[in-house]
Amino acid sequence: MAVARDPLARVRKLVAALPETSERLSHGAPTFWGGKRTFASFAANHHGDGRVALWCKLPPGAQEALVEADAELFFVPPYVGPSGWVGIRLDREVDWGVVAGLLEEGWRMVAPRRALEALDARREARARAGARGERTAPAAVRARSPGGRAGRRTGPLR
Structure with missing residues (x-):
C-alpha cells in the first residue's frame, strides 16, 4: 500500500467502473452521483481540517464499525456524518480495494435498479x-x- 499521488483521479476511476454514475461540484467539492442521488464526495482540506478524504454513504452501523476498527483511517465527517456517512482518509496509506468496496456499497444504496442489474449481470x-x-x-x-x-x-x- 502506498499513498496515492492523485487520490481524486483514483476515486474517479473507481466510480467510473460503476454504471450510471456522474460527477458534479456540490458545495465546491467533487461529488459523485448514482442516478439522481449522491453517494460520495471528495474533500480536500475541508474548512482547513488538513485532510484529503472521501466521504461515503454507508448503511446503518457501518460507520460506527469502521471508525471503531481504525480511527486513524476512518472518521465521522461533518454535515453527513449524522446520516451514517464515513470519511476515509486518502492522504495516507490506504487499501484501494477497501475504498472500491465502500464506494460500491454506497452506490448500491442510491443507484437505480437497472444500474444494479447491469453491474450484477456483467x-x-x-x-x-x-x-x-x-x-x-x-x-x-x-x-x-x-x-x-x-x-x-x-x-x-x-
Missing part, C-alpha cells in the same frame, strides 16, 4: 466465463479478423 457473465476457462478477445482484435473472429480458433475464445 459480473455474473465474467464469473461464468472464468469458470469455463473462456477468454474474450479484445474488440479491436475481433474487428480486424475476417468474419469478426480473431484468426483461427483453437478453443472457446469469443
Whole structure:
C-alpha cells in the first residue's frame, strides 16, 4: 500500500467502473452521483481540517464499525456524518480495494435498479466465463479478423 499521488483521479476511476454514475461540484467539492442521488464526495482540506478524504454513504452501523476498527483511517465527517456517512482518509496509506468496496456499497444504496442489474449481470457473465476457462478477445482484435473472429480458433475464445 502506498499513498496515492492523485487520490481524486483514483476515486474517479473507481466510480467510473460503476454504471450510471456522474460527477458534479456540490458545495465546491467533487461529488459523485448514482442516478439522481449522491453517494460520495471528495474533500480536500475541508474548512482547513488538513485532510484529503472521501466521504461515503454507508448503511446503518457501518460507520460506527469502521471508525471503531481504525480511527486513524476512518472518521465521522461533518454535515453527513449524522446520516451514517464515513470519511476515509486518502492522504495516507490506504487499501484501494477497501475504498472500491465502500464506494460500491454506497452506490448500491442510491443507484437505480437497472444500474444494479447491469453491474450484477456483467459480473455474473465474467464469473461464468472464468469458470469455463473462456477468454474474450479484445474488440479491436475481433474487428480486424475476417468474419469478426480473431484468426483461427483453437478453443472457446469469443
